[in-house]
Amino acid sequence: MFIDRNNYRNARFLRTLGLYVGLIIVSSYSGVNLSEVELIPSEINEKSVKHAILLRDRALRKNEAFSLVESLTTQIGPRLAGTSAEARAREWAVKQLSNMGFDSVIVEPFQIEAWVRGREDAILTKPSGQRLAVTALGGSVSTPEAGLEAEVIVFKSLADLESVPDNSLQGKIVYVGHTMRPTQDGSSYGAFVPLRRLGPSIAATKGANGIVIRSIGTGYHRNPHTGQLTYAEGVRKIPAGALSNPDADQIERLWERNIPMRMRLVLVSQTIETAESGNVIAEIQGHEVPWELVVIGAHLDSWDLGTGAIDDGAGIGITMAAAKLILDGGRRPRRTIRLVLWGAEEQGIHGGKAYLERHRGELRNHILASESDFGAGFIWQLTSNVSSEGQPTIDLIGALLNPLGIVQGGKAVSVVGPDLHPMINEGLPSFSFRQDGTRYFDVHHTANDTLDKIEPKALDQNVAAYAVFAWLIAETTADFWKVTEPNK
Amino acid sequence: MFIDRNNYRNARFLRTLGLYVGLIIVSSYSGVNLSEVELIPSEINEKSVKHAILLRDRALRKNEAFSLVESLTTQIGPRLAGTSAEARAREWAVKQLSNMGFDSVIVEPFQIEAWVRGREDAILTKPSGQRLAVTALGGSVSTPEAGLEAEVIVFKSLADLESVPDNSLQGKIVYVGHTMRPTQDGSSYGAFVPLRRLGPSIAATKGANGIVIRSIGTGYHRNPHTGQLTYAEGVRKIPAGALSNPDADQIERLWERNIPMRMRLVLVSQTIETAESGNVIAEIQGHEVPWELVVIGAHLDSWDLGTGAIDDGAGIGITMAAAKLILDGGRRPRRTIRLVLWGAEEQGIHGGKAYLERHRGELRNHILASESDFGAGFIWQLTSNVSSEGQPTIDLIGALLNPLGIVQGGKAVSVVGPDLHPMINEGLPSFSFRQDGTRYFDVHHTANDTLDKIEPKALDQNVAAYAVFAWLIAETTADFWKVTEPNK
Numbered sequence: 001m002f003i004d005r006n007n008y009r010n011a012r013f014l015r016t017l018g019l020y021v022g023l024i025i026v027s028s029y030s031g032v033n034l035s036e037v038e039l040i041p042s043e044i045n046e047k048s049v050k051h052a053i054l055l056r057d058r059a060l061r062k063n064e065a066f067s068l069v070e071s072l073t074t075q076i077g078p079r080l081a082g083t084s085a086e087a088r089a090r091e092w093a094v095k096q097l098s099n100m101g102f103d104s105v106i107v108e109p110f111q112i113e114a115w116v117r118g119r120e121d122a123i124l125t126k127p128s129g130q131r132l133a134v135t136a137l138g139g140s141v142s143t144p145e146a147g148l149e150a151e152v153i154v155f156k157s158l159a160d161l162e163s164v165p166d167n168s169l170q171g172k173i174v175y176v177g178h179t180m181r182p183t184q185d186g187s188s189y190g191a192f193v194p195l196r197r198l199g200p201s202i203a204a205t206k207g208a209n210g211i212v213i214r215s216i217g218t219g220y221h222r223n224p225h226t227g228q229l230t231y232a233e234g235v236r237k238i239p240a241g242a243l244s245n246p247d248a249d250q251i252e253r254l255w256e257r258n259i260p261m262r263m264r265l266v267l268v269s270q271t272i273e274t275a276e277s278g279n280v281i282a283e284i285q286g287h288e289v290p291w292e293l294v295v296i297g298a299h300l301d302s303w304d305l306g307t308g309a310i311d312d313g314a315g316i317g318i319t320m321a322a323a324k325l326i327l328d329g330g331r332r333p334r335r336t337i338r339l340v341l342w343g344a345e346e347q348g349i350h351g352g353k354a355y356l357e358r359h360r361g362e363l364r365n366h367i368l369a370s371e372s373d374f375g376a377g378f379i380w381q382l383t384s385n386v387s388s389e390g391q392p393t394i395d396l397i398g399a400l401l402n403p404l405g406i407v408q409g410g411k412a413v414s415v416v417g418p419d420l421h422p423m424i425n426e427g428l429p430s431f432s433f434r435q436d437g438t439r440y441f442d443v444h445h446t447a448n449d450t451l452d453k454i455e456p457k458a459l460d461q462n463v464a465a466y467a468v469f470a471w472l473i474a475e476t477t478a479d480f481w482k483v484t485e486p487n488k
Numbered sequence: 489m490f491i492d493r494n495n496y497r498n499a500r501f502l503r504t505l506g507l508y509v510g511l512i513i514v515s516s517y518s519g520v521n522l523s524e525v526e527l528i529p530s531e532i533n534e535k536s537v538k539h540a541i542l543l544r545d546r547a548l549r550k551n552e553a554f555s556l557v558e559s560l561t562t563q564i565g566p567r568l569a570g571t572s573a574e575a576r577a578r579e580w581a582v583k584q585l586s587n588m589g590f591d592s593v594i595v596e597p598f599q600i601e602a603w604v605r606g607r608e609d610a611i612l613t614k615p616s617g618q619r620l621a622v623t624a625l626g627g628s629v630s631t632p633e634a635g636l637e638a639e640v641i642v643f644k645s646l647a648d649l650e651s652v653p654d655n656s657l658q659g660k661i662v663y664v665g666h667t668m669r670p671t672q673d674g675s676s677y678g679a680f681v682p683l684r685r686l687g688p689s690i691a692a693t694k695g696a697n698g699i700v701i702r703s704i705g706t707g708y709h710r711n712p713h714t715g716q717l718t719y720a721e722g723v724r725k726i727p728a729g730a731l732s733n734p735d736a737d738q739i740e741r742l743w744e745r746n747i748p749m750r751m752r753l754v755l756v757s758q759t760i761e762t763a764e765s766g767n768v769i770a771e772i773q774g775h776e777v778p779w780e781l782v783v784i785g786a787h788l789d790s791w792d793l794g795t796g797a798i799d800d801g802a803g804i805g806i807t808m809a810a811a812k813l814i815l816d817g818g819r820r821p822r823r824t825i826r827l828v829l830w831g832a833e834e835q836g837i838h839g840g841k842a843y844l845e846r847h848r849g850e851l852r853n854h855i856l857a858s859e860s861d862f863g864a865g866f867i868w869q870l871t872s873n874v875s876s877e878g879q880p881t882i883d884l885i886g887a888l889l890n891p892l893g894i895v896q897g898g899k900a901v902s903v904v905g906p907d908l909h910p911m912i913n914e915g916l917p918s919f920s921f922r923q924d925g926t927r928y929f930d931v932h933h934t935a936n937d938t939l940d941k942i943e944p945k946a947l948d949q950n951v952a953a954y955a956v957f958a959w960l961i962a963e964t965t966a967d968f969w970k971v972t973e974p975n976k
Contacts, residue, residue, distance in 0.1 A: 070741070073738075074738060074741045074742060074745070075615070075616070075742075075745070075747070076616060077616050077617075077618035077738075078618065078619075084617075085616065085617065088616065127563070128563070128564060128565050128573065128576065129572075129573065130565035130566065130795075131566075133935060220936075220938075220940050220941070221709040221710075221711060221936050222709075222711055222794070222934075222935035222936050222938065223709060223710055223711070245940070246795075246936070246938035246939070246940050249938075249939065249940060250562060250565075250795070250938075250939075253558070253562045254562060254563075257562070257563070259563070306710070307618075307738070446710075447621060447710035448708075448709050448710050448734070450708075450710065450734035450737075450738075451734070451737065451738075452708050452733070452734050452737060453708070
């Protein structure tokens with residue numbers, strides 16, 4: 001179905017003239033109500049739409065998402081990339097998917113440098129011996145076993161830290177705060193996460209021996225928020241941790257009272273140079289153009305503090321259950337539906353990069369993809385950036401999901417799933433279901449990321465959405481490439 | 489004001505006849521509105537009531553409660569009984585109270601056996617190496633430094649554990665769950681806390697080498713709930729910890745799947761045989777009967793995991809601010825108002841016991857007492873068990889606090905403040921302000937007990953209530969002893 005530029009122009013031309021076939025359907029038959037869909041584009045047949053509605057409604061009645069998340073988080077628990085726990089998670093996935101009866105289930109292994117957390121502790125030796133709730137940022141170099149002790153200097157923001165002269169904080173431990181608030185679309189995370197990623201190297205250029213940041217999260221429990229840092233090249237690497245929000249408040253209050261602070265910071269960690277990870281891939285093969293691929297999935301690894309329930313056990317459950325629903329639906333799609341359970345996402349999108357490397361030759365066969373990696377909340381919006389030819393199918397998906405509270409948010413060049421970024425950077429069109437993230441960063445990347453935070457009804461809505469998406473993209477003849485704006 | 493049995497009967501007789509002087513006041517003067525009070529009992533004069541209203545309204549406008557809790561939890565932090573941190577808290581209190589200008593500020597020291605937490609950890613070595621969030625119960629004997637490793641046997645309740653034969657759990661680690669739900673009056677805590685207090689010795693009689701219980705709390709964070717245990721005499725002492733609720737769920741899910749579990753449990757602790765604690769006492773001396781005492785207060789010690797903000801920094805702030813408000817009110821009460829900041833409550837009501845021992849000779853001079861030790865929520869009810877002679881003054885307090893959402897809950901023989909129990913067991917009448925405890929046990933005794941959990945407006949309401957209580961009990965001539973039902 002590869003179309004060249006001329007075909008694409010023709011398609012757009014036809015659409016501009018409004019000549020694509022629109023069917024106005026108001027009848028209801030076989031228990032499936034099509035009246036909610038005003039226009040079915042010519043690229044897709046009515047039976048396919050009817051089946052999408054059936055899958056959607058079936059998902060809302062019964063699906064396996066919650067029991068899959070429960071099984072994964074209970075029997076495997078935390079799944080840090082490159083560890084034996086992540087390997088057990090792959091075995092778990094292969095076993096589950098094989099039992100479900102997918103056409104093929106394979107693991108594509110790859111190697112990573114793994115980082116493993118050790119003992120961690122932070123004590124304010126001055127003024128009072130208070131113990132603070134701390135956790136190392138992923139990738140942090142280790143402190144000595146006995147820790148690192150130094151005076152604490154407080155900055156309210158990354159900008160404040162950046163404003164002091166280089167080498168002016170020799171030997172200090174730097175604390176840096178921020179003002180993140182809950183946002184539905186998670187934009188506040190994007191706004192403040194540079195503190196975690198870049199703060200350690202900026203502090204090092206200022207002369208600091210260590211850095212603790214306010215957790216890049218919105219929860220008010222004593223469970224600090226981890227996440228990957230990125231050391232700048234050529235800059236001294238210093239140990240870096242995050243304090244829980246109540247502890248960050250405590251530090252800022254002491255600072256405001258002009259009470260001198262010293263901290264003993266213990267962040268022991270270990271790096272394993274060569275560790276194995278892998279992507280687990282299962283397929284429902286297409287009956288007409290099996291080489292054309294629709295990809296859904298989520299990442300199998302998690303941080304080590306919680307059991308990775310909302311990040312990303314939920315996504316695993318949602319997309320596995322959606323694929324299973326299509327598999328059990330009794331109709332084989334035109335295109336192949338490929339479920340990818342990505343490995344080693346948290347520590348650097350290793351799974352997404354390894355996949356692109358291996359599948360670069362067939363990248364153009366990837367029609368559209370969507371990753372579920374924003375927790376377990378209800379989806380409130382879908383966004384996309386696709387060709388004009390593909391737009392009517394997207395609109396159809398929007399119309400079918402509207403009764404589930406999902407609205408179309410228009411063109412968006414950024415996408416939710418990080419494992420898709422490598423492919424999107426190479427031209428893959430973008431599609432995202434946006435889940436409500438207002439409370440996501442209360443527990444994301446903390447020890448509180450456990451099963452009890454998941455509302456099964458919200459998973460059901462997500463399963464319905466992914467099933468409709470995967471099924472219709474696999475059924476339509478439309479191509480979604482050749483977008484007018486570049487993705488990022 | 490000691491009255492004998494005959495005087496008491498006379499007082500009751502007079503009240504029964506409805507002959508006490510009731511003033512119906514509907515006028516408003518000097519900016520203070522008395523119209524809300526229909527009846528002022530003969531035992532109290534109108535000016536005193538007017539002043540109570542003034543104190544109440546002033547408390548709602550401005551008081552020092554929140555800034556006191558902030559200072560205590562920030563500058564001292566956790567205040568485990570018998571430690572240098574608790575000693576610093578006494579110094580802090582003496583300094584604050586002296587600066588406020590109380591007539592006398594003293595420390596009454598006493599000695600306790602102190603218990604100090606060390607390293608703690610719990611790992612499910614089978615099936616998967618998952619780490620669980622655990623904390624030792626207060627008073628637990630220590631495991632070896634390397635921990636204790638054994639098979640885990642699960643019981644859903646204390647009754648289930650009790651039902652198995654003695655010595656049938658040789659060498660096991662026992663897990664015991666429960667079904668506590670949030671309750672406004674905290675009654676669910678009372679119902680399930682026997683698992684913590686008695687569970688360890690019951691498990692020992694069944695042969696177990698260790699016990700972990702579901703946290704006696706309602707929070708769904710990974711911060712387990714500590715609290716004192718009581719080893720039964722003559723029973724082998726085994727190490728005892730609590731798991732957070734998400735971890736307790738995890739254990740129960742694995743058990744339901746028939747997956748064998750082994751746990752390595754590290755609960756290192758230390759007992760210091762002789763440690764110093766103390767009660768801090770400040771007074772506003774009465775001008776007419778200074779030997780008669782009205783006591784308000786809260787406990788200064790806290791558990792070590794959080795900063796003791798809601799338990800019991802809030803009570804410290806509330807009662808200190810209420811006393812300060814009376815002190816600054818420009819009128820000296822008839823009776824002495826004594827503020828007692830109790831020491832070492834958490835590990836066995838040591839402060840309350842030491843106080844009774846020292847003040848037993850003047851117990852009958854204690855007119856009425858109230859301790860604030862149920863968090864930082866709004867007061868919704870007041871309960872009491874006092875003499876008929878005292879009842880009109882209680883009703884007056886109820887009437888004055890009704891506009892603040894506080895209703896009278898009738899006679900109650902149980903009281904909120906544990907430090908008062910020793911005196912109440914000896915005949916002191918009871919009085920309690922009941923705070924909303926629906927969410928109290930989400931954070932109580934956990935690392936999450938930090939300042940951010942406190943709503944300053946709720947503290948203001950509490951301060952108003954304690955100021956009105958202390959002032960009016962100190963102003964009335966009524967006696968509250970000689971109750972018709974025994975307190976407990």
